[in-house]
Amino acid sequence: MKKGLFCRIALSAVMVAAVGALTACGNKADDSKVYVYNWGEYIDPETMEMFTEETGIEVVYDEFETNEIMYPKVEAGASAYDVICPSDYMIKKMIDNDLLQKINWDNIPNAKANIGAQYYESSKEFDANNEYSVPYCWGTVGILYNKTMVSDPVDSWDILWNEKYADSILMQDSVRDAFMVALKRNGASMNTLDAAELDAAKEDLVEQKPIVQAYVVDQVRDKMIGNEAALGVIYSGEAIYTQRENPDLEYVIPKEGTNVWIDSWVIPKNAQSVTNAEKFIDFMCRPEIALMNFDYITYSTPNDAARELIEDEDIKNSEIAFPDLSQYNNLETYIYLGEEGDEMYNDRWKEVKSE
Amino acid sequence: MSRKYLAAPYLLWALAFVLIPLGMIVYYGLTDSNGAVTLSNILAISSPEHRKALYLAIGLSLISTVLCLLMGYPLAMILASTGMGKGAFVVLVFILPMWMNFLLRTMAWQTLLEKNGVINNLLGVLGLPPISIINTGGAIILGMIYNFLPFMVLPIHTSLSKIDVNVVNAARDLGANGFQVFFRVILPLSIPGVISGITMVFIPALTTFVISNLLGGSKILLIGNVIEQEFTQTGNWNLGSGLSMVLMIFILVSMITTFITDKEEA
Numbered sequence: 001m002k003k004g005l006f007c008r009i010a011l012s013a014v015m016v017a018a019v020g021a022l023t024a025c026g027n028k029a030d031d032s033k034v035y036v037y038n039w040g041e042y043i044d045p046e047t048m049e050m051f052t053e054e055t056g057i058e059v060v061y062d063e064f065e066t067n068e069i070m071y072p073k074v075e076a077g078a079s080a081y082d083v084i085c086p087s088d089y090m091i092k093k094m095i096d097n098d099l100l101q102k103i104n105w106d107n108i109p110n111a112k113a114n115i116g117a118q119y120y121e122s123s124k125e126f127d128a129n130n131e132y133s134v135p136y137c138w139g140t141v142g143i144l145y146n147k148t149m150v151s152d153p154v155d156s157w158d159i160l161w162n163e164k165y166a167d168s169i170l171m172q173d174s175v176r177d178a179f180m181v182a183l184k185r186n187g188a189s190m191n192t193l194d195a196a197e198l199d200a201a202k203e204d205l206v207e208q209k210p211i212v213q214a215y216v217v218d219q220v221r222d223k224m225i226g227n228e229a230a231l232g233v234i235y236s237g238e239a240i241y242t243q244r245e246n247p248d249l250e251y252v253i254p255k256e257g258t259n260v261w262i263d264s265w266v267i268p269k270n271a272q273s274v275t276n277a278e279k280f281i282d283f284m285c286r287p288e289i290a291l292m293n294f295d296y297i298t299y300s301t302p303n304d305a306a307r308e309l310i311e312d313e314d315i316k317n318s319e320i321a322f323p324d325l326s327q328y329n330n331l332e333t334y335i336y337l338g339e340e341g342d343e344m345y346n347d348r349w350k351e352v353k354s355e
Numbered sequence: 356m357s358r359k360y361l362a363a364p365y366l367l368w369a370l371a372f373v374l375i376p377l378g379m380i381v382y383y384g385l386t387d388s389n390g391a392v393t394l395s396n397i398l399a400i401s402s403p404e405h406r407k408a409l410y411l412a413i414g415l416s417l418i419s420t421v422l423c424l425l426m427g428y429p430l431a432m433i434l435a436s437t438g439m440g441k442g443a444f445v446v447l448v449f450i451l452p453m454w455m456n457f458l459l460r461t462m463a464w465q466t467l468l469e470k471n472g473v474i475n476n477l478l479g480v481l482g483l484p485p486i487s488i489i490n491t492g493g494a495i496i497l498g499m500i501y502n503f504l505p506f507m508v509l510p511i512h513t514s515l516s517k518i519d520v521n522v523v524n525a526a527r528d529l530g531a532n533g534f535q536v537f538f539r540v541i542l543p544l545s546i547p548g549v550i551s552g553i554t555m556v557f558i559p560a561l562t563t564f565v566i567s568n569l570l571g572g573s574k575i576l577l578i579g580n581v582i583e584q585e586f587t588q589t590g591n592w593n594l595g596s597g598l599s600m601v602l603m604i605f606i607l608v609s610m611i612t613t614f615i616t617d618k619e620e621a
Binding site: 066068069071072075167173174175209212213214215216223226227228342346350351353354 | 403404405407408469470471487490572573574576580581584586587588589590591592
């Protein structure tokens, strides 16, 4: 990238000055470690211990909160990860900007064996030839509401603009998800680059702002469990967990359609140990390990073999975890919009936030 | 000669972690994404969203600073006037919360102030109406005061403790009443502490993004949030750096003020 050169020179100067003085250890490939960069609370820590026990490879684990936070860190190359778990549109961006390497499927036999074919099919939207990504979790975005606080039927994004629920609505604090809600409500595509449609969505978000309690990411879960809010925009994977904690909560996919997303394992170009990365991904694709992760994080697993192992029939056939997508209209996956497209969204989001 | 070498580790540190990063900020701030020199990142401060975020940040941090001063000064006087052993104990009690992580303490305020939070539950038990301060500017000011009050109290306390008790006695001897002693002797002598207290509260309050995120529900965009988002979300490091440079002007002004008052003092 263009911002790279100066950055690299300066960073190496810092490295030489600071690290060089302390230790002679450079960034030679370290065979005993695998550096993993994943979403917050997105894995059962026990599976990583089991991995280390079996292979002797230590897992160095970092977390990010949004794709947008992850991307600059990987792009800057300051910290080299071996395995990352971005979402669909971000994977496309990383492929386009030459940050990922192709996966050698022969070294990850569990991926092809256990993960359902339809998930590879869906992945083609962002990874055209299934060369770069191994599906890890998938799901939808919808409305989580508290049955004791909401009297109206919840089946449309419209309810998030209902003044009756002023100060009891939680919106997602990330640009694409916030605009997805407003665009879908107006019947537009959530990947639109039409300035008029985006302006209309922006106006709607501005109009909605006074009745929004807060813009949050991971906190939607805790606030809904704690009865802090009546309605919240949330990822389907959080819904099962929140229902376990607070039975008054219900999850709905609005009729105007929503985002269907896939988060997948990828191996960045600057990975230090591709072998370890492959071992890690393969381990995570084992049915019993995928099941452990599903039980722990409750995000839908694309691992069909793992789903077969679920003992609780209600969960196994849960409409939330494994919805029959054919009955919903207007489902879409985010597409990488290019730098100019991103800017169209970011500028308007900033206007909404500064209102 | 040998003393110079003792400073070498610090110089290396300052070079690596102060000067070079600062140079990078200036470089990014003055170039666009293609590396061409431009002033647009700095001039971007005049766009309506940025200006609004800057004014809001200045407003909230000014209010917090004034309130910190009004609360901190009397507190520092009480601390300075209590006996040696007791005073040290009170100071310790005062600093103790600072041993806990700043983020955790701010998140604790979130739990306290929430709709179904601790404070509202207590008010409910007492039959009082609930307060709804969370996710407003008021909550942000509260968070700023809570986090930065010690930075106001401690420097004032230090400069008050340095005042020779005989100076006060002499003033009294010469017939000054309590009011006169305070305004003509104690206050002028404590001004350096007040100035550094103001700087140490105003600057972090002006640049904060954590407090406004946690206690403002991300509904209130301060200039610190704008800069943070340019780096973490939008990935426009050039704009983020340019706006940071604008903020540095405020820091420079307050540093110069401190420097001048220190000089007058000497």
